[in-house]
Amino acid sequence: MLPKIIIHNVVSLNGSLTGFDPNIEKYYEIAGSYKHDAVLVGSNTAKAGLKMFYEKIPPENKSDLEKPIVKSDDKTPFWIIPDSRGILQNKLHVIRQSGYCKDIIVLISKKTPTTYIKYLKERNYDYILTGKDHVDYKQALEKIYNGYNVRAIRMDSGGTLNSILLSQGLVDKISILLSPIIVGKSNTNLIKSLNKTSEKSKIDLELIKNKIVDKDHVLLVYKVKK
Incomplete structure (x- = not known):
């Protein structure tokens, strides 16, 4: 048996993890709402x-x-x-x-x-x-x-580890707090690259939650289709 895994990150509108000041308070408030061991x-x-x-x-x-x-x-x-x-x-x-x-x-x-x-x-x-x-x-x-x-794990990591676990089919949900900002070229993407040699070079998702947060942020939660 494997634990259930949720990726939870705060990103810019163009999917960067870096290059801006995220709403850390709201990020961890949402993170705390996910039951995890x-x-x-x-x-x-x-x-x-x-x-x-x-x-x-x-x-x-x-x-x-x-x-x-x-x-x-x-x-x-x-x-x-x-x-x-x-x-x-x-x-x-x-x-x-x-x-x-x-x-x-x-x-x-x-x-x-x-x-x-x-x-x-x-x-x-x-x-x-x-x-x-x-x-x-x-x-x-x-x-x-x-x-x-x-039984449940929340991921707090960068694009490399996110990519590895997604490519190996080990992630169950993805939670994204979308920030109202676009950053330039020097950024770190939420997903670095999926393993093109595996069956997980493309991953289908199902939207299970979308919510406006603090007027200008959007929380998106997806279930990973397996």
Whole structure:
């Protein structure tokens, strides 16, 4: 079995994730309305977020080496971060301390540097190893479904990870908060590119919700036809 996955992003009128100031408050208000047990965050997205809030990553404390104590009634979601290249080494403690997640589950592959795996083990981060060169998302999601009781996942990521999961048929819904702005050429698209060698080079959608938000934004929610 696999968790249900919803992509949720705020974009410009021409589909860019960057190049404008999004309505973050409304974005997260809508995100909170979607029932989810975990948030899937791309490693590049996580790294970019850390750069926004920290000029310099603070050093680890002794407590950062220990897994946080999670109460049985804690509804805070897990954060699932694919990071087979280990770009978040020496940075994960900031996310763990943030209060936005109960803990982090890192997805890695056989190509992941041994130094990064050692880093994860020494700090008691859960990690799931699947795939040879890249993470095998279907296999990883099956393990998360069975091992962590995760039934629904909200994606908070960029065009690359969105494209990968859509191409592999793992996404169930897409939620778009459309902003009243058009940005120029230097932008990051919601979908980078679909895998043209797969059956998912074109994906049909069914509109299940459309709503005007804050007078000039539009919320569009689509079901992915499978």
